Amino acid sequence: MENLIQRFLRYVTYDTQSKPKNHHCPSSAGQKVFAQALYEELLELGLSDVTIDSHSYVMAKLKSNVDYPVPAIGFIAHMDTSPDASGKHVVPQIVENYQGGDIALGKGDEVLSPIQYPELHQLHGKNLITTDGNTLLGADNKAGIAEIITAIEMLIADPSIPHGDICIGFTPDEEIGRGANHFDVEKFGAEWAYTIDGGPVGELEYENFHAATAEVICHGVSVHPGTAKGKMVNAMHIASRFVLMMPEEETPQNTEGYEGFFHLSSACMGVAKSQLDYILRDFEREGLAARKAFMQQKVDELNKQLSKGSVELVINDSYANMKEMVEPHPHIIELAKVSMEHCGVEPLIKPIRGGTDGARLSFMGLPCPNIFTGGYNFHGIHEFITIEGMEQAVSVIVTVAEKTALHYKQ
Structure with missing residues (x-):
């Protein structure tokens, strides 16, 4: 030694x-x-x-x-x-x-x-x-x-x-x-x-976890703020609405043992485009599939609520x-x-x-x-x-x- x-x-x-x-x-x-x-x-x-x-x-x-x-x-x-x-x-x-x-x-x-x-x-x-x-x-x-x-x-x-x-x-x-x-x-x-x-x-x-990454991409419209009324669509506002739709009780700071989670790991924010990077974790294949489906459901719900702007979701598997x-x-x-x-x-x-x-x-x-x-x-x-x-x-x-x-x- x-x-x-x-x-x-x-x-x-x-x-x-x-x-x-x-x-x-x-x-x-x-x-x-x-x-x-x-x-x-x-x-x-x-x-x-x-x-x-x-x-x-x-x-x-x-x-x-x-x-x-x-x-x-x-x-x-x-x-x-x-x-x-x-x-x-x-x-x-x-x-x-x-x-x-x-x-x-x-x-x-x-x-x-x-x-x-x-x-x-x-x-x-x-x-x-x-x-x-x-x-x-x-x-x-x-x-x-x-x-x-x-x-x-x-x-x-x-x-x-x-x-x-x-x-x-x-x-x-x-x-x-x-x-x-x-x-x-x-x-x-x-x-x-x-x-x-x-x-x-x-x-x-x-x-170990079944793991995936998820990119929530929010699309807005950038216009000079001095002439923005009725024209600007702030993608950061859309992103913040999405974050509030995700379950706080299923985050890393609130889970342990065999409990899975959604984790907002980083964000790149702008008026015209904002991106939220999540990692998804679950010990069961079915659980990870349910988390993917949940995120897609929330994206669909938000798109229906928006009169302007849009949200898309890209998910990739990481490991099993x-x-x-x-x-x-x-x-x-x-x-x-x-x-x-x-x-x-x-x-x-x-x-x-x-x-x-x-x-x-x-x-x-x-x-x-x-x-x-x-x-x-x-x-x-x-x-x-x-x-x-x-x-x-x-x-x-x-x-x-x-x-x-x-x-x-x-």
């Missing part, structure tokens, strides 16, 4: 924030730089089949050290950080032996408070890595990368731990929903895999619930559960209220549940992770490799 934290602290210095408006892959230059650094690090570790492709997907393999057939398994993490907060000039700080109360972030007035984040009450005595209050930390998902490489390093250092072929994959642009776009499942070579991209210790997830593809292979989940328990970690099986690369990869023929990293509050300046949680994630990865080999021993 001695290299784990230094490795992580080095990784977060790379600015790898993905750019949703850029349709190249990767969407940001920093991801290319980080991918090249990871490629060189994997070569230095002596792994086989180390590759980096034109889209900055990095893959490698640790060859089996047993003389009987074991299915190749994989571990996957993403290189980009969220567009929701800056990932440039990240300055992490280590809070040793946290004893409660507010944590000052950097030199400003920003604090990490247990009043806002009550999970801190459960972390007394732990060593925390936080931001300085100006950026996100990047534990999502550089902690996952650091944990995977450290686990591989431990397997190399201790050949007494049996394992089959271990495939490693690092992807770009997961945060903007494109992490699996150019992932070569056949080249990767695993029969199943785990994304190391979860949150607090113990998380084990193989259910991996449960359909993982549940037929229960041993994949069981191996993760047994490994966590062996490491003294209580498995917390819960749905992902979002998506991961694993969701799309599962439908591409690579069943791929999600395992914790030990982090909290992803996508914002209050992101943090515990050193102990990172160490436990490494232990679980190593144990999954070992338990898989022992499971298939004749």
